[in-house]
Amino acid sequence: xxxxxxxxxxxxxxxxxxxxxxxxxxxxxxxxxxxxxxxxxxxxxxxxxxxxxxxxxxxxxxxxxxxxxxxxxxxxxxxxxxxxxxxxxx
Amino acid sequence: xxxxxxxxxxxxxxxxxxxxxxxxxxxxxxxxxxxxxxxxxxxxxxxxxxxxxxxxxxxxxxxxxxxxxxxxxxxxxxxxxxxxxxxxxxxxxxxxxxxxxxxxxxxxxxxxxxxxxxxxxxxxxxxxxxxxxxxxxxxxxxxxxxxxxxxxxxxxxxxxxxxxxxxxxxxxxxxxxxxxxxxxxxxxxxxxxxxxxxxxxxxxxxxxxxxxxxxxxxxxxxxxxxxxxxxxxxxxxxxxxxxxxxxxxxxxxxxxxxxxxxxxxxxxxxxxxxxxxxxxxxxxxxxxxxxxxxxxxxxxxxxxxxxxx
Numbered sequence: 031x032x033x034x035x036x037x038x039x040x041x042x043x044x045x046x047x048x049x050x051x052x053x054x055x056x057x058x059x060x061x062x063x064x065x066x067x068x069x070x071x072x073x074x075x076x077x078x079x080x081x082x083x084x085x086x087x088x089x090x091x092x093x094x095x096x097x098x099x100x101x102x103x104x105x106x107x108x109x110x111x112x113x114x115x116x117x118x119x120x
Numbered sequence: 121x122x123x124x125x126x127x128x129x130x131x132x133x134x135x136x137x138x139x140x141x142x143x144x145x146x147x148x149x150x151x152x153x154x155x156x157x158x159x160x161x162x163x164x165x166x167x168x169x170x171x172x173x174x175x176x177x178x179x180x181x182x183x184x185x186x187x188x189x190x191x192x193x194x195x196x197x198x199x200x201x202x203x204x205x206x207x208x209x210x211x212x213x214x215x216x217x218x219x220x221x222x223x224x225x226x227x228x229x230x231x232x233x234x235x236x237x238x239x240x241x242x243x244x245x246x247x248x249x250x251x252x253x254x255x256x257x258x259x260x261x262x263x264x265x266x267x268x269x270x271x272x273x274x275x276x277x278x279x280x281x282x283x284x285x286x287x288x289x290x291x292x293x294x295x296x297x298x299x300x301x302x303x304x305x306x307x308x309x310x311x312x313x314x315x316x317x318x319x320x321x322x323x324x325x326x327x328x329x330x331x332x333x334x335x336x337x338x339x340x341x342x343x344x345x346x347x348x349x350x351x352x353x354x355x356x357x358x359x360x361x362x363x364x365x366x367x368x369x370x371x372x373x374x375x376x377x378x379x380x381x382x383x384x385x386x387x388x389x390x391x392x393x394x395x396x397x398x399x400x401x402x403x404x405x406x407x408x409x410x411x412x413x414x415x416x417x418x419x420x421x422x423x424x425x426x427x428x429x
Contacts, residue, residue, distance in 0.1 A: 052424075068192065068333075068334055068338070069368075071333060071337065072330040072333050076330065091329060091333045092332075092336040093333070093340040093341075094338045094340075
């Protein structure tokens, strides 16, 4: 598991209020089906921003961004790449 | 009547509304109130026969309701708190002297336990807090003056306005069925008044960046539908809405059904907006309104008056 994945799981564990431990989650598991509520997803979003020192642009403040560990990782990787953020703002 | 500002001027000129001195605050003429009462009785009539607990709620509610419902974090820019003075007589003279010297008396006020009513159904949930509702759910018909801090010259966006709601608390399927039934029923009722109604997916104006995510969730899950029609200009606005809250209020207020967290839904008629939409559609003089529309409003008004005696 990469350092990024570890941090994502730690944030989900602390802020996702999921009924089961995040250690049992697969990358593609649907977090909403696993019990992630709308309000908990906001806390996850804010905690991810703190943990990675990033700010999600408005275009990523959507339900789909926080659907799974994989989609969260994809969003964060996009933010970390200058080329990707350029595409985002165009 | 091309702009909302133009329509506002016409309403004021006709004396239907009177400028209340603050943007979005109006005094209502009795002529306008007769329309509101007619609409209220008309939308209330189909509920008779069903077991709705009917309550008229005051324009204020417990401040804790705002906190517990999540309204403070989701809509801090729209809420209203009642403040008052909690000090001694000696302090009064001190702050009056300060005020005379150009100081700010409001800095001496403290928030009370009272807030302005945020939505008609919000007052219901603390009433039920910690209780278990029967498997068939509970139904409520509630009416309240509501407040939103959004000063605007558009008469469709009042700061103080009335909501008439039909609320369900119970199972998830019951909550969805309640909302669907009322969306259908309300569309027919409003079309019966000659309004051109569209039903569209919508979201609440949640505050800030977190609010964007909440709004996306609400839209993706189709939790909110608005019934829109021209209100003060050709651009349609919401005159009613059907909302499925899932377990939001059930979790916040510890409401149970069959040992599980209860779900809830509501259908809200915006009485002032419907009344304005009627004035916009049919003209400012009700004597000129189509006979069938008048009959529907006044018949129910008469029935409502009879029921009240």
